[in-house]
Amino acid sequence: MHRRDKLRGEKILHDKLFAKEKAGKVTIRWNCTLEEVLGDQSGVTGMRIRDKLTDTTEDLPLLGVFIAIGHKPNTDLFVGQLAMEGGYLLTQCGQHGNFTATSIAGVFAAGDVQDYIYRQACTSAGSGCMAALDAERYLDSLGLAG
Template identity: 50%
Template sequence: MEKDIREVVIMGTGPAGLTAALYTARANLDPLVIDGAQPGGQLMITSEIENFPGFPEAIHGPELMDRFRQQASRFNVEFVSGNVTEADLSRRPFCLSLEDGREVLTRSLIIATGANAKWLGLPSEETYRGRGVSACATCDGFFFRDSTVYVVGGGDTAMEEALFLTRFARHVTIVHRRDEFRASKIMSLRAEKHPKISLELNQVVEEITGDGQKVTGIRLQHVQTGEVTEHACDGVFIAIGHSPNSELFAGQLDIDEYGYIETDGSSARTSVQGVFACGDVQDYTYRQAVTAAGSGCMAAVDAERYLESIR
């Protein structure tokens, strides 16, 4: 691996990375795929998925990602476990250093390292994740029909999540630690005026409670008085943002103020020729498995065309 120069290396094995692997393998580019810190991406902690095309009976996240991987493996994609600790995009071919000391040289690079939802840091979040605790209303809102849910956050994302959840839930409460939202005025007003939404301002989540199987309530503490109140609910949606896994490329690629890798127009091309980005590491807007897979296809096609142009 240290001596060979690869045609394409893909970082990440979520829907974007594995779709890119499938397409580049079928183009006879012999891709090398590096798993990263969370093989399979965020879908590995997602229970039932009902909105991925082709699965009318729903499918569990880990099973879906296993099928992605099996399909890519059918075309002899090479996988390497572990993380990339350093990426040098200033040289040609690009040089990636792995945590076990190996170096990989490649003529093109597809970055599909994803993003991680920000969490509150409560142990109960982990206990009830996928069992009433979620960070994606679009993914999981359907499971909360006629339920009472809480949304934690004060930005546009929280307003969007809360408004989306009103399509399913009986009632939605937005919890924010300050006395006013950080969201844009129009989004705040939409949420505040919605008849199915109420507000808990100057409140922080002290604990998410449950019966061991699912969420049954939430405990809030007032930031000024210290008063603690308990509320029954069926679900808690954490909407305090996402952190794109783009740290390795700071100072080497154009990255926006939120940490998302910028791409050129409707393509997957980054600011460095021969480097492409796809999935949640560059998608601030949608962050869905199906859009990630689509952008993985785009990155693969762009990489194939780039490699053809330099031959």
């Protein structure tokens, strides 16, 4: 299910999805949103979706739901506090460390909140490691690392 009529992101991932659709392994429901996950004592039994074009709902039987909501970073709480651009936190990206430092000393950002290009779990994990190292260096510079 996708809320629009086309996908964004990497073409190779689109191609893999469309190949699975062609093979009958998945069904793509375009222009739909999730209204409700349905279930009973045994677990998930389906989901109710709303077609955005016809404003109708349909219950689809299924055994599990995996939700991926795209790439809008959850950064609203930082508006007016940290430097941002397009909803993403700006980081220093310096050559001498502090790659993940934000506009406030001691505040570091990693993953999807600052990465608007790659947006992958593996790059988020890597930038998380970088942020931890940058934070450790920062604390050490204050004599607080231990």
